[in-house]
Amino acid sequence: MHGSLSQFKATLARKKARRDSQQGKFDRKNLSYKSSNTKTEFDFPKLPETELKKVKNNIREKLKSDNKKKLISITIIIVILVSVIMYLIQV
Numbered sequence: 001m002h003g004s005l006s007q008f009k010a011t012l013a014r015k016k017a018r019r020d021s022q023q024g025k026f027d028r029k030n031l032s033y034k035s036s037n038t039k040t041e042f043d044f045p046k047l048p049e050t051e052l053k054k055v056k057n058n059i060r061e062k063l064k065s066d067n068k069k070k071l072i073s074i075t076i077i078i079v080i081l082v083s084v085i086m087y088l089i090q091v
Contacts, residue, residue, distance in 0.1 A: 003011075047055065
């Protein structure tokens with residue numbers, strides 16, 4: 001009815017191994033977020049005002065281009081879906 005102490009220890013070791021493998025391979029205790037009171041400083045190059053405006057305009061143009069591409073792809077998908085639905089209704 002009762003197992004030996006070595007069997008009990010083996011059972012506990014198997015349970016611990018299963019639990020460790022289910023939790024992932026990294027120790028979560030060591031991955032905890034540590035905040036510091038010091039402010040992180042970045043060493044960005046100082047750009048002249050004209051260069052800064054050029055960079056900002058390039059970013060704006062890229063965003064506009066990306067938005068146009070998204071809009072065109074969504075429009076194409078909608079047209080295809082409507083066409084398929086219309087075809088299925090007529091059949």
